[in-house]
Amino acid sequence: MAEFSVNTNRFDPYRTFMFQVMVDGSIVAGVSKVGALTRTTEVVTHRPGNTLSHQYVSPGLTKHEPIVLERGVTFDPAFHEWANEVYNPEGLGGVSLRHFRKDIVVTLMNLQGVAVRSYKVFRCWPSAYTALPELSANDNAIAIQSLTLQNEGWELDEAIVETAEF
Numbered sequence: 001m002a003e004f005s006v007n008t009n010r011f012d013p014y015r016t017f018m019f020q021v022m023v024d025g026s027i028v029a030g031v032s033k034v035g036a037l038t039r040t041t042e043v044v045t046h047r048p049g050n051t052l053s054h055q056y057v058s059p060g061l062t063k064h065e066p067i068v069l070e071r072g073v074t075f076d077p078a079f080h081e082w083a084n085e086v087y088n089p090e091g092l093g094g095v096s097l098r099h100f101r102k103d104i105v106v107t108l109m110n111l112q113g114v115a116v117r118s119y120k121v122f123r124c125w126p127s128a129y130t131a132l133p134e135l136s137a138n139d140n141a142i143a144i145q146s147l148t149l150q151n152e153g154w155e156l157d158e159a160i161v162e163t164a165e166f
Contacts, residue, residue, distance in 0.1 A: 014108055014110060014116055014117070015111065016108075018108065018109040018110065018111065018113065019031075019034060019106065019107060019108050019109060020106075020107050020109070021034060021069060021104060021105070021106055021107075022104060022105040022107070023078065023082070023102055023104050024102060028069070028071070028076075028078055029071070029074060029076045029078070030071040030072050030074055030076065031069055031070070031071045032070055032071050032072060032144070033068070033069070033070040033071075034067065034068075034069055034070075034106055035065075035066070035067045035068035035069070036065075036067075037064075037067065037106070037119055037121070037154050038064070038065040039062055039063065039064045039065065039153070039154075040062070040063050040065070041059045041060065041061070041062040041063075042059070042060035042061050042062075042063075043057050043058075043059070043060065044057065044058045044059070044060040045057050045058075046058065064151050064152060064153050064154065066127065066148050066149060066150050066151070067106075067121065067124070067148070067149045067151060068146055068147070068148050068149070069146065069147045069149065070144050070145070070146045071144065071145060071146075072142045072143060072144060072145075073132065073133075073142075073143040073144070073145050079126075079129065079131075079145055079147045080129075080131060082100075082102070082126055082147065083126045083129035083131075083147065085099055085100035085125075085126075086100045086125055086126055086127075087129075100125050100126075101123045101124065101125050102123075102124055102125070103120055103121065103122055103123065103124065104120075104121045104124050104149070105118060105119070105120050105121070105157075106118070106119050106121060107119075114163055115160050116160065116162070117156070117157075117160065118156070118157040118160050119154045119155065119156055119157065120154060120155055120157060121149075121151050121153075121154040122151060122152045122153050122154065122155075123151060123152040123153075124149040124150065124151045125149065125150055126147050126148065126149060126150075127148050127149070127150045128146075128147070128148035129145075129146070129147055129148070130144075130145055130146045130147075131145055132145065133145070
């Protein structure tokens with residue numbers, strides 16, 4: 001039985017290496033890794049006073065885990081500028097409370113570069129920023145900077161539907 005309704009010969013799930021991240025309507029250059037979109041809902045247990053040994057469970061508060069974006073160090077100032085919206089070395093007077101929260105869009109693509117899943121992540125703001133990683137003359141590695149984004153939830157863009165692959 002086919003796993004995909006349009007691409008009936010496809011049985012494999014999509015790969016994780018074709019994606020893009022948009023902030024303020026622009027693709028963020030060089031993002032090489034996006035942390036998982038994860039939410040957890042607390043479990044609230046309760047027991048009526050007339051029950052000896054049975055416990056009931058209900059959903060409690062839902063938390064959306066931070067998302068970490070990683071990319072190679074470049075001259076693109078996007079991470080640095082956004083991180084400085086929350087922190088400014090001149091003190092609280094320099095922090096922009098108007099612009100530090102932003103919606104982002106994370107889009108997964110198939111091998112032909114066609115969007116197959118897209119999520120809008122709401123009210124993100126940087127809680128941690130690594131401008132320059134630990135440097136070592138003994139490593140053969142790329143210098144990676146990271147931005148940890150707190151968020152208030154995400155939703156699937158249901159307008160993106162499965163398209164025929166070639």
